[in-house]
Amino acid sequence: MTATTQGSNGPARAEALKATAAAKDAPAVLTAADAARERAVGHLLSRQDAAGWWKGDLETNVTMDAEDLLLRQFLGIGDDRTLAAAARWIRSQQLEDGTWNTFHGGPGDLSTTIEAYVALKLAGDDPDAPHMASAAQWVREQGGIAKSRVFTRIWLALFGWWKWDDLPELPPEVMYLPPWFPLNIYQFGSWARQTIVPLTVVSAKRPVRQGPFPIDELHTDAAHPNPPQEPAPVNTWDGFFQRLDKALHKYHKVAFRPLRKSALKKAAAWIVERQENDGCFGGIQPPAVYSIIALHLLGYDLNHPVIKAGLQALDDFAIWPDEDTRMIEACQSPVWDTCLATIALADAGLPADHEALLRAADWMLDEQVTKPGGDWAVRRPQLASGGWAFEFENDTYPDTDDTAEVILALRRVEHPDPARVDAAVEKAVRWTAGMQSKNGAWGAFDADNTSVLPTKLPFCDFGEVIDPPSADVTAHVVEMLAREGLANDPHARRGIAWLLAEQEPSGAWFGRWGVNYVYGTGSVVPALVEAGLPTSHPAIRRAVSWLESVQNDDGGWGEDLRSYKYVKEWSGRGESTASQTAWALLALLAAGERESKATERGIEFLARTQNEDGSWDEPYFTGTGFPWDFSINYHLYRQVFPLTALGRYVGSAGEAGEEAGA
Numbered sequence: 001m002t003a004t005t006q007g008s009n010g011p012a013r014a015e016a017l018k019a020t021a022a023a024k025d026a027p028a029v030l031t032a033a034d035a036a037r038e039r040a041v042g043h044l045l046s047r048q049d050a051a052g053w054w055k056g057d058l059e060t061n062v063t064m065d066a067e068d069l070l071l072r073q074f075l076g077i078g079d080d081r082t083l084a085a086a087a088r089w090i091r092s093q094q095l096e097d098g099t100w101n102t103f104h105g106g107p108g109d110l111s112t113t114i115e116a117y118v119a120l121k122l123a124g125d126d127p128d129a130p131h132m133a134s135a136a137q138w139v140r141e142q143g144g145i146a147k148s149r150v151f152t153r154i155w156l157a158l159f160g161w162w163k164w165d166d167l168p169e170l171p172p173e174v175m176y177l178p179p180w181f182p183l184n185i186y187q188f189g190s191w192a193r194q195t196i197v198p199l200t201v202v203s204a205k206r207p208v209r210q211g212p213f214p215i216d217e218l219h220t221d222a223a224h225p226n227p228p229q230e231p232a233p234v235n236t237w238d239g240f241f242q243r244l245d246k247a248l249h250k251y252h253k254v255a256f257r258p259l260r261k262s263a264l265k266k267a268a269a270w271i272v273e274r275q276e277n278d279g280c281f282g283g284i285q286p287p288a289v290y291s292i293i294a295l296h297l298l299g300y301d302l303n304h305p306v307i308k309a310g311l312q313a314l315d316d317f318a319i320w321p322d323e324d325t326r327m328i329e330a331c332q333s334p335v336w337d338t339c340l341a342t343i344a345l346a347d348a349g350l351p352a353d354h355e356a357l358l359r360a361a362d363w364m365l366d367e368q369v370t371k372p373g374g375d376w377a378v379r380r381p382q383l384a385s386g387g388w389a390f391e392f393e394n395d396t397y398p399d400t401d402d403t404a405e406v407i408l409a410l411r412r413v414e415h416p417d418p419a420r421v422d423a424a425v426e427k428a429v430r431w432t433a434g435m436q437s438k439n440g441a442w443g444a445f446d447a448d449n450t451s452v453l454p455t456k457l458p459f460c461d462f463g464e465v466i467d468p469p470s471a472d473v474t475a476h477v478v479e480m481l482a483r484e485g486l487a488n489d490p491h492a493r494r495g496i497a498w499l500l501a502e503q504e505p506s507g508a509w510f511g512r513w514g515v516n517y518v519y520g521t522g523s524v525v526p527a528l529v530e531a532g533l534p535t536s537h538p539a540i541r542r543a544v545s546w547l548e549s550v551q552n553d554d555g556g557w558g559e560d561l562r563s564y565k566y567v568k569e570w571s572g573r574g575e576s577t578a579s580q581t582a583w584a585l586l587a588l589l590a591a592g593e594r595e596s597k598a599t600e601r602g603i604e605f606l607a608r609t610q611n612e613d614g615s616w617d618e619p620y621f622t623g624t625g626f627p628w629d630f631s632i633n634y635h636l637y638r639q640v641f642p643l644t645a646l647g648r649y650v651g652s653a654g655e656a657g658e659e660a661g662a
Contacts, residue, residue, distance in 0.1 A: 022600040029600050032607040034650050036614075039182045043381030043614030045356055046340055046637070049327030052363030053181050054341040055334040055637025057319055060625070061102045062090045063112050064285055064328040068314065069157050073122055074209055075296065077311070084327035087123035090116050091131065092325070098134025103160075103561050104573070104630035110142045111152040111462075116260030118156070122325070127217060127637040136217045144220040144389065146227060147464040151286075151392075154202070158293075159211030164203075166226045168458040169248035171255070172200035172263035172327055179378050186515030188454050189467035190397050190445040193375065194274065194287035196459075201267050204252075205297045230554035235344055237456040245458050268298050272306055276393040278316070284331045284390035327616050330625065335367055335388050335402050339409040344640040346412035361413040364388070364406050365424055366476065369398040376455060377638045379447050383434040386427030392593040399444045401473045401513065402433050404480040411483060429484055432477055433491045435463035440494030441502075442477045444513070463626030471502050472523040479527035484553035495645045496531055499524055506571065507542030515622045515631075516563045517571050521547060522583025522647065526590035535592040544591050547584050547600045550578045555601035556609075561621060564628035578616035579634075581605055582641035589648050603649055606642045616642055 048054055065086045072078040092114075094100055097353045099108025100116045102436050118136045125132050139145070149515045156162040175197070177184035184195050216222035232238035277279055282290040300307050315328045342360045350357060369387050374396045376384065387398030388406045407425050415421045418439045437448045449467040452462055452659065481492040503509055503524075504517070511519030525543050529535060551557055551574075556576025563570035574580075593599050610616055616638040623632035 002525045021354045029603055030653055033603050036607040037643065037646040037650055039610060039612075039614030040639065040646065041187045041345060041350060041614070044345060044643060046641055047636075048341070048356055051337070052359035052361075053334045054337040054360075054636060055332060056337055056639070058331055058333050059330045059621075059635065060630065061098050061112055061332045062093050062108075062119075063102075064317075064324070064330050065090055066115035067155060067285075067289060068121045068328050069114075069122055071160070071242050071292070071314075072131050073211075074158055074293065075302065075304065078122075083123050085119055085320070085324055086328075087125070088325045089321075089327045090119055091125075092361075094131055094135070095435065098131065098138050100135075102629070104202060104633065105620045106561060106621075106631075108138065111148040114145060114152055114338075116137055116147050117218065117560050118161075118215060118636065121215070123211060128189040137155070145215075145218050146220070146223070146225060150459055152460055154199070155231040156215070158207060158209065160208045161211055161215050163226070164206040164208075165249065166312075167203075168245050169205040169252055170200050171248055171251065171260075172204050172267050173259060175263050182451070182453055184459075185377065186446075187449070187451045188465050189449060189632050190375055191284060191287070192284065192454070192460070192465040194282040194284070194289055196401060197267055197270055198287065198290040201264055201297060202290065203292035204255075206263060207297055216247055230451045241456050241458055262553075264298060268295060271295060273313060273398050275306060275310065276313075276391075276395065278393040279311075279313035280391075280393065281310065283389065283394040284395055285314070285328065286330075287315060290475060307611060318394075330630075332391050333634065333636075334392055335364065335406065337611070337634075337640070338364060338638040339402065339405040339538070339637070340644075342409035343405070343412060344643040344647065347644050347651065349651065350578075351410060351414075353416075357413045358415065360597050361410055361415050362420070364410060365420060368424055368428065370427070371393050371395050374398065376446055379449075380434055382402065383431060384427065386424075386431035387435075388428070397445055398431075400432050400435050401476055403428050403445050404473075404476040407432075407480050408476075408483060427483070429481070429486070432480070433489075436477075436491055436494070437469050439469060439503065439575070440498040441474040442472075442495070443467040443474050463629035471496070471499060471509040471520045472511050472513055474499055475523040475527035477510075479530045482527070482629055492505050492531060496533075497526065500526065503539055503542065507539075507544075507546035508572065509543075512627065513624055514583070515559050515561055515624060518547075518550075518557055518559045518580045518583050519622070522585075522587045527586035529590045535590075540591050543587060544593055546572070547587060547594075551598055551601065555605035556581040557602065558620065560624075561624075561628060561631050564624075566643055575620060576609075577618050577638070578606060578609060578619050579622045579637040579641045582645040584642075585645040586648065589645070594652050596648065599649070603646070606646060611641075615639055 068085060068087050069071035087255045095108060097108060101107060102109045102112055113135055120132065150168060153162045153167055157164050174185060179186045185197060188196055204538045219225040232242050271294060281287045288310060292307060295306060297635050319327045320328060321327060338360050342357055345357060346352060367388060369385055369389060372385055387403040389398045390402050407428050410421050410425060435447045436442055439568060443449050444467055446467050452464045478492055478495040481489060486492050508517035509524045511517060521543050525540060535541060554576050557580045558576040559572055559575035559580055560570050560574035586600060588599045618638035621631040621633040622637055625632055
């Protein structure tokens with residue numbers, strides 16, 4: 001299909017959809033789907049901001065809240081209301097065994113539990129209280145603070161609860177490594193790069209602002225909190241980097257002071273240059289927190305405009321479920337939510353010139369990143385900008401995933417100024433195509449960000465630190481190129497070939513930014529069909545067979561985050577969710593399986609589990625920041641993806657009726 005056939009649902013098409021579903025001989029599942037579609041449209045329209053955007057809450061875990069309190073303690077800017085409200089949220093998320101996890105239904109996480117415990121102790125919770133004692137006991141059983149991740153121990157070192165000498169060294173002199181040199185900062189993924197640069201400052205300064213209490217109860221042996229580790233073999237990467245870290249610790253003591261001073265100055269300039277108009281750094285919480293600490297250590301006082309704006313940006317990440325409870329978002333997702341909502345409403349039959357879609361399109365057009373440069377340009381210096389970022393303000397880090405979906409959304413809107421849309425899309429397509437990696441696929445933020453060396457550093461023991469191409473992002477780009485009439489363009493053909501080669505033996509595709517194989521498969525199958533693969537293609541049939549094999553008894557689909565760690569046991573397995581059911585349905589519908597029993601059962605699940613107001617409930621985390629390590633519950637996923645699936649299901653009935661009439 002072209003960009004205007006499936007996506008541009010005008011008034012006549014909308015009426016045809018209603019008439020088809022309202023027919024007396026319509027199957028019960030179609031009638032239920034159409035009713036659910038109408039309710040979902042109304043609900044989603046009610047959530048649009050007057051400015052044109054949508055944004056659902058972005059829920060992660062309590063490390064965001066704990067580290068926010070620790071930052072305030074370190075800077076001396078804490079206040080009783082914020083402390084009490086954050087502590088209330090942290091307590092509400094504690095599990096019965098005394099731990100805190102990183103996703104709904106997941107196991108307790110050591111580092112998260114340590115940070116939550118310390119935050120509650122800051123809030124005045126008695127260590128002997130049952131909820132605190134059970135947490136401390138569990139921490140000790142897991143090996144204590146010594147077994148926690150590096151980032152947790154950095155936070156503790158800021159307050160004298162851990163020794164800086166017992167942390168991996170990260171010298172600021174790395175700022176002088178050129179882009180071609182191993183382990184330069186541009187070999188890290190954008191999110192890791194934004195975090196590591198300020199942490200080089202913190203590592204060099206090694207500040208200690210003594211905590212107001214000891215936390216000996218979190219050690220297995222308080223007299224010997226950091227037992228020596230066995231050295232790794234010399235002929236391994238672990239062994240090499242262990243020895244390199246020892247050498248860097250020695251260098252810290254004898255660093256050439258003029259060079260270090262210059263490196264710190266360079267790091268500060270790098271950080272400040274990347275502060276966005278809203279005060280945030282990269283649009284995400286970890287870089288913002290560490291950037292504020294780093295700049296403060298370099299002499300930026302709390303009244304400095306950079307610091308004030310940064311702190312205000314963090315305050316803007318706060319959500320107050322009620323006046324006494326405060327939760328921190330790790331990031332905000334308005335561009336992503338808005339393009340997905342636009343696609344959902346258009347595919348559900350909302351007229352293409354509906355005022356809600358026009359407002360959304362105008363807002364998205366205003367958000368396009370057109371200023372030259374950005375970190376992506378280090379590897380693509382001749383490429384003109386033109387992408388979209390994830391957040392309200394982020395001109396430094398546009399990404400190919402958002403850009404592809406925004407283009408798909410804009411092409412579904414009948415804008416009164418089509419030349420404006422065409423110009424924006426042309427820039428965006430050129431930029432996205434130019435971000436293709438050498439292997440034919442796309443990463444999210446950078447091209448060819450594939451070196452494994454950063455993953456070997458002792459410092460990088462948590463989450464993804466590089467941004468290699470992934471099937472879900474590549475699929476969205478390929479779908480976009482096909483909709484733009486570029487299915488036979490070399491960029492698209494190389495992307496298609498890569499996707500076909502990446503299919504798992506099971507028939508599924510891995511999902512990097514959504515959980516997991518259901519998301520990857522739900523992204524790839526529609527893209528391949530849009531790009532011209534027949535639904536009879538073996539890759540499509542294998543994907544359909546896999547989806548049918550993992551459908552739950554209730555008709556839905558679900559996949560637990562443990563599939564990232566325990567592939568065989570958890571791939572495609574988990575409690576049914578609205579968003580993951582929708583992803584599976586999008587693949588089945590694209591594969592020509594509209595009349596299959598699996599599709600009907602999936603549609604029935606969505607209709608049956610919908611709330612009266614047109615929404616769905618979904619406590620499970622179906623998005624990721626880092627697979628397994630950092631999970632996300634996008635609160636709008638449960639609205640936009642089911643509506644898209646229902647709209648395409650009902651719409652395909654209308655198309656079938658039109659073809660039969662013809």
